[in-house]
Amino acid sequence: MAVDKVKPLKIEDSTSGTQNDGFPVETSPTQDYLAAKGIAFENSDTRLFDLSAGGEIQWQDAGQTTYKTINSLSGPNVWSVLGRYQFASAANASSIIDIAARDILRITIIVTGYSGNGIFSLRFGGTAGAVDSGNNYNTRYLRINSGANNNFTDVPTTTTNMMRLASQAIVLGRSATVNVTNFSTKRKMSAILTASEAGAVGTAANLDVGQGMWGNTTQQIIAVQLLSTANNLSVGSGFVVEGMNLA
Numbered sequence: 190m191a192v193d194k195v196k197p198l199k200i201e202d203s204t205s206g207t208q209n210d211g212f213p214v215e216t217s218p219t220q221d222y223l224a225a226k227g228i229a230f231e232n233s234d235t236r237l238f239d240l241s242a243g244g245e246i247q248w249q250d251a252g253q254t255t256y257k258t259i260n261s262l263s264g265p266n267v268w269s270v271l272g273r274y275q276f277a278s279a280a281n282a283s284s285i286i287d288i289a290a291r292d293i294l295r296i297t298i299i300v301t302g303y304s305g306n307g308i309f310s311l312r313f314g315g316t317a318g319a320v321d322s323g324n325n326y327n328t329r330y331l332r333i334n335s336g337a338n339n340n341f342t343d344v345p346t347t348t349t350n351m352m353r354l355a356s357q358a359i360v361l362g363r364s365a366t367v368n369v370t371n372f373s374t375k376r377k378m379s380a381i382l383t384a385s386e387a388g389a390v391g392t393a394a395n396l397d398v399g400q401g402m403w404g405n406t407t408q409q410i411i412a413v414q415l416l417s418t419a420n421n422l423s424v425g426s427g428f429v430v431e432g433m434n435l436a
Contacts, residue, residue, distance in 0.1 A: 265291065265434045274415065275427030279304055282416035283427070287317045290409040291432030294369040298354065298415060298428040299362070305420035306358035310351035311367065311401075312416065313377060315408020324348045328381070330356035330399035335392065344399075351416060352401040354383055358418065361386035367401070371410050371432070377403040 241247045249255070271288035288294075300309050314320035327347045334340040344356035354365045365383040379401040387394035403410070415428050 265289070266436070268295070268431050268433045271430045271432045272413065273427065273429040276422055276424055279421040279423050281421050283414055283422075285314065285318055285320055285412050285414045286430065287412050288410070288430050288432065290371070290411050292371055292434045293432060294367075294371050294410060295431045296367040296369065296413065296428055297431075298365045298367070299426060300364075300422055301362050301425040302423040303360045303417060303420050304423065306360055307417035307420045307422070308353045308355050308358050309363060309365070309422065309426075310353045310416055310418055312351050312414045313403045313405070313410045314412030314414075315373075315405060315410065317411055320412050320414045321403065321405065322350050324350050325404040326350065326352040326402065327404075328353050328399055328401040330381075330397045332356040333396040333398070335387065335395055351418070352379065352403060353418065354381055354401075355385060355397050356399070357395070359385055361388055369410065373409045374406055376406055377410060379403075 239247060271291065271294075272286040274283045274286050276283065296311065298309060298311075312320035312322060312326075326349045327345070328349070329343070329345040332342040332344055334342060342356065346353060354367065355363065363383060363385050365381060368380045370378045381397070381399045381401055383397040383399075385395050385397070413428070413430055415422070415426070
């Protein structure tokens, strides 16, 4: 079989855009040609890039047996953003955010401040557009107090109508990460880490390490709401919900 020669890509040497031979072309169109599959960007690059049958860009490393595509980097089996909310004005509670059901949830929350003392909290729901406001939550925190070493406070709360994300009320900013199990027939357990603003760099802040639970054993969480035990959450406060399935 005769192998046709293909002119290489040509980089224009002017800024006028007048050159028109920047694409590879066959030098002898009547000859057979050998198609090269994919491209590499470096001499040592083992990644192979080409188009799938559906026209989607795909790639494969030397050690892979299957191609990856952009779509394979999202979906139920990888971490992806399920929902988010940010307060455009001060309010006691956010809108209820509906999310896709996932086995594991990761919720990141920021509070820029409160209009008065409050504890930011979460409510969950197993029905779109609704959250559970009944006394079906509990939490327990080990608060590491500012000051001397080994200064801890045990703060449990039981049978509450929201899952508190800290052990005490303040008016300043906060940040928390909440990892939640989300199986329909199991109670929804949360591992919670919360940092609270101290107000000055010379003052050590309190730190809360704790757990929370939503007692529902019949539904997966598909609705989330952020709220405060009292007063309003300030403008800019909000949260992001990410999730994935185990398999």
